[in-house]
Amino acid sequence: MFDRKARSVNGESAMFQGLPGWVGAHWLVLVVKTLAAFGFIWTANLVILYAC
């Protein structure tokens, strides 16, 4: 469904090429994704609680 063009190159995502190495590090991407997921879950739960 979602064909991602960014591929892993030497442990780093290709979309971060040209930036400092730590920017595209897998652990940082994972942390950011986890925070995004928790942010979404928290916000969506509040929307359901207050709006429904």
Add this chain to the structure above:
Amino acid sequence: MPVEQPAGFGYWRDPLFLACLVTYFVNRLLIKPNLHHYSPLFHGHLNDTLTVPVALPVYLLVYRIIGFRPDDQPPRWWEVALHVAVWDVFFEWFGPHYLHRGVGDPIDAVCIAGGGLAAWAFWRWADAKPAYRGA
């Protein structure tokens, strides 16, 4: 001749999601305003039962976009169970106790879980139907 891949779970295009979403709005906009007495079903339990089939596809779509969901399979049993557990705690304990919103009711928790079980069973049954997968 290339083999056509099945479409997989439809998320916002899932027929069960759409049917339950319509049911929610019919209840909210048409049924509840015209009830003259409190109805446990229409004022409470119906919404709780619709929680999983309406909310879970949206949550899973976001996980898919973020990259936490590796494929477009129908919701797995542990995905349903995990969200039911979180929603039961959030809506029946955290919300009423700390946000002072809603009422903690064990029957509501059972309705959320029952709706989740029914939705999971439906998605599992429907996954075997080629016509449904192509939706």
